[in-house]
Amino acid sequence: MSSAAGGDLPSPFADIPALVHDHSYLPIRFSGLVDNALVYISGFVVLRALKQLACDVCRASLVTDAASAIKDQSYHLLSLRNNGGLVIPSEGTVRVVREAESAIRQASANCRRSQPIKLKEVEYIVRKRIGSEDVFVLGEHISDTQYGIDSHNHTLLTLVVSLFFKIRLNHIR
Numbered sequence: 001m002s003s004a005a006g007g008d009l010p011s012p013f014a015d016i017p018a019l020v021h022d023h024s025y026l027p028i029r030f031s032g033l034v035d036n037a038l039v040y041i042s043g044f045v046v047l048r049a050l051k052q053l054a055c056d057v058c059r060a061s062l063v064t065d066a067a068s069a070i071k072d073q074s075y076h077l078l079s080l081r082n083n084g085g086l087v088i089p090s091e092g093t094v095r096v097v098r099e100a101e102s103a104i105r106q107a108s109a110n111c112r113r114s115q116p117i118k119l120k121e122v123e124y125i126v127r128k129r130i131g132s133e134d135v136f137v138l139g140e141h142i143s144d145t146q147y148g149i150d151s152h153n154h155t156l157l158t159l160v161v162s163l164f165f166k167i168r169l170n171h172i173r
């Protein structure tokens with residue numbers, strides 16, 4: 001895969017419908033182009049998530065892994081303050097977005113389904129695939145709870161999946 005196309009950036013969503021409706025590849029393994037689109041969309045997910053999340057450790061984990069963000073406060077602040085500009089989604093964010101995309105694709109490839117997949121189903125599948133893995137590299141923060149109910153990890157995963165689902169629904173048909 002070459003990424004030689006320098007210069008002006010294409011619209012983030014322009015080419016996605018064609019890619020999504022191209023059935024020539026398998027649902028799990030994405031082509032380089034689709035993968036690039038997913039990383040790009042992950043950036044949008046992160047921008048929106050940062051506006052909704054109050055916890056700094058969780059916020060940091062979306063742009064980089066939380067463990068190194070804690071070690072390097074200056075980078076942490078810089079990346080978090082850069083709200084309007086370019087954000088680089090963390091590996092964990094991209095991983096969750098990839099799993100969500102693959103869940104949506106598998107559902108739409110299943111002819112026995114009469115209805116499009118719902119957000120709750122996507123969440124369920126993503127959660128099942130990731131299991132107990134510390135996907136956002138939260139470290140000890142993984143078991144911290146908010147108001148004694150859901151863990152921050154749980155909240156983070158739900159937020160990323162739902163934001164991606166909404167963005168995808170609005171831009172890809």
Ligand SMILES: [Zn+2]
Binds near residue numbers: 055056
């Ligand atoms: Zn948190």
